[in-house]
Amino acid sequence: MRTFAAVAGLGCAALLVTGCQPGTACPAIAQAPVVALTVAREYAGSVGTLRLKACQDGRCSEAELELRPGSTPVDQGCEPGPYDGDRPCSATASPDGTLVGMLLLDPLTDSPVEATSSGTGPDGLPLPVRTVTFTPRAAYPYGAQCGRFISAGVLLDAEGLQQAG
Template identity: 60%
Template sequence: MGRIGLALTLVGTAALLPGCLAEPVGCPAIGHVPGVSLTVAADYAPDVASLRLKACQDGVCTEKELMLNPGATSVDQGCTPDGVCSATSSPDGTLQGFLELPALSENPLEATVTGTSPAGIALPVRTLTFTPQGEFPYGEQCGRVISAGLVLNEADLRQR
């Protein structure tokens, strides 16, 4: 093989190399605020006027009065023949609150919920130790998202 043959072989090989590399995958430009979300069950929501959440993880505690907002569920509106689908939001009777925890990890977390009823009477103190969950909702290339969700009802506090 002469110099021209060697040059053609090298050029051909170089042209094939990009096909061996992984294509970059786009990640959604969606921000994630780490923290603990709290849902008050619909049947317990009328008994709740205010809630305070204390979350302790790795020796650091954060405590805050939660702003409680009405919860909602998505209602499917169906799809058009050309594939355009839609949904709407409908109140579901729950209350939603959130405590931001910038250093949230997958280590055990202790959550304590206190609050008052509409009559100003103290609600039972509820405490739960649980492990936040990490997942890759947009694929491993887009990074791990750690979430911690709780549900409060008349009987207990549990992980969502």
Template identity: 60%
Template sequence: MGKMALALTLTGTTALLPGCLTEPVPCPAIAQASGVSLTVAADYVPSVGSLRLKACQDGVCTEETLMLNPGYTAVDQGCSPDGVCSATSSPDGTLHAFMQLPVLTESPMDATLTGTAPSGTDLPTRTLTFTPRGDYPFGEQCGRFVTANLVLDASGLRQG
């Protein structure tokens, strides 16, 4: 009888184990683009006509004229009683650009930003040495994402 009780106990425990295990968390099906993003602060936008960025990391440099696009922010529109939530985007007065890089790591990067004002005069050359940041925005099970974000305003270039 002891063996039968043991067998029933083991069978019951085995049946309950899957309920104790955590389910794997799904990861978003997105790929990370390697590059540097730049935001021009809203109060500095009237001073900017065009910008050119040179980024060097691990002995590899990439340089190009940036395509500046209007920036937007998400505006929460709330949730309905049945739990459906929504948001819309609204211009925020900033400009955004992205420069693709062959590879982006967490080693230091040198950035040099030049440009012209709408009048055609040269803007001050801005330089910055910074370290891109690595994070797990979707959890450690989904892999590490490395980002390089810069902000340009009247006081200069800084890491965002």
């Protein structure tokens, strides 16, 4: 009887230990294979239309970008939670004077990208053609077990085109 009690006790302990293992939950978020372009606030008034060409691993994509107003997040704080536990928090977006657009480049890898921008000003006159070669950034925002996210972004200002920080 003691053997049965010992085996049953160990079995229950094993179930409790394995049942309490932390699981790996990864968010179901798809990555968009795009090169994001931001026009700096100080330069946004100089841009009427903008065309972007991006080449990677012998593949190129080119299009006139649909420019939209950019924004920055504004923290609105957190509500007090019961017993100092999880609390509802919120943020909102505030226009920041930039313009943003995206160019599909599928598949997007971590190989170098050559990006070239061209376009016109509000007066219809051509903007200077700007080119930059940069390496997209790879990150594991949800941990290595959830996969790698690759981001490619450039910033256009009066000085030229550069990799976004």
